Amino acid sequence: MELRQLKTFKTVAQLLNFNRAAEILNYSQSAVSAQIKLLEEELGVKLFERLGKRIALTQAGETLMRYSQKMLDIEKETLTEVSGWKEPHGSISVRIPQRSELIICLLF
Amino acid sequence: MELRQLKTFKTVAQLLNFNRAAEILNYSQSAVSAQIKLLEEELGVKLFERLGKRIALTQAGETLMRYSQKMLDIEKETLTEVSGWKEPHGSISVRIPQRSELIICLLF
DNA sequence: TAAAAATACTCCATAGGTATTTTAT
DNA sequence: ATAAAATACCTATGGAGTATTTTTA
Numbered sequence: 001m002e003l004r005q006l007k008t009f010k011t012v013a014q015l016l017n018f019n020r021a022a023e024i025l026n027y028s029q030s031a032v033s034a035q036i037k038l039l040e041e042e043l044g045v046k047l048f049e050r051l052g053k054r055i056a057l058t059q060a061g062e063t064l065m066r067y068s069q070k071m072l073d074i075e076k077e078t079l080t081e082v083s084g085w086k087e088p089h090g091s092i093s094v095r096i097p098q099r100s101e102l103i104i105c106l107l108f
Numbered sequence: 109m110e111l112r113q114l115k116t117f118k119t120v121a122q123l124l125n126f127n128r129a130a131e132i133l134n135y136s137q138s139a140v141s142a143q144i145k146l147l148e149e150e151l152g153v154k155l156f157e158r159l160g161k162r163i164a165l166t167q168a169g170e171t172l173m174r175y176s177q178k179m180l181d182i183e184k185e186t187l188t189e190v191s192g193w194k195e196p197h198g199s200i201s202v203r204i205p206q207r208s209e210l211i212i213c214l215l216f
Numbered sequence: 217t218a219a220a221a222a223t224a225c226t227c228c229a230t231a232g233g234t235a236t237t238t239t240a241t
Numbered sequence: 242a243t244a245a246a247a248t249a250c251c252t253a254t255g256g257a258g259t260a261t262t263t264t265t266a
Contacts, residue, residue, distance in 0.1 A: 001111060002111055004110060017245080018245070018247095030232075030247080032246095038231095043190050043191050050245095051240080063190050074175060075179065079109070126221060138258070139256070139257050158220095159265085161265065
């Protein structure tokens with residue numbers, strides 16, 4: 001699992017479309033396809049239901065989405081935090097992506 | 109920034125020794141050196157003070173260490189969470205790596 | 217010197233692209 | 242017939258190894 005793959009996954013999961021995700025990420029469609037395939041193989045689960053033209057997140061995909069967002073949020077924070085700014089500050093993020101699922105993250 | 113690099117960085121930061129980190133990670137010493145160098149270039153900061161035989165974490169390195177641990181913890185949780193187990197459960201982790209720096213992370 | 221990191225170089229695995237095929241609408 | 246993902250194939254980049262040099266304790 002690499003952050004590059006999670007960024008691709010997140011984009012696909014939001015758009016529910018490999019082609020458009022590829023455009024936005026400046027990848028070819030097959031590159032996106034390959035990244036998702038690798039993720040699915042590593043995790044041993046399907047992340048998307050392939051319904052012909054339509055795709056949908058599986059349960060595992062929904063879960064990965066939450067964790068991906070968390071990791072990518074932290075990556076972003078890391079980039080600003082490590083490369084400069086030493087003023088004391090923090091962040092609180094709360095998300096409820098689905099009923100009964102709650103993520104709270106405090107960093108200070 | 110990729111998780112692979114953060115794992116390497118974390119190991120080096122703990123051992124404060126590129127050679128031993130390489131052994132543990134099954135990398136060559138130069139591979140470890142290259143990964144750290146890439147990270148430093150991407151972040152635009154030195155992560156270690158090179159003091160001849162000894163190395164030490166810089167301030168930026170200390171900061172990256174905290175974030176790396178967080179991301180790697182989440183990665184680990186993702187692997188178990190996405191690949192199976194649907195029993196409701198959660199985790200709370202609290203670390204105080206340095207005076208005045210506190211990380212609380214709740215996931216449930 | 218000795219011990220450890222940096223560097224020069226080489227090589228190969230894999231990430232990505234193009235073109236095509238498959239599949240469901 | 243169309244739109245989108247999977248697949249086959251090829252290429253090139255960059256990640257990793259070996260060997261060597263540099264550094265400083």
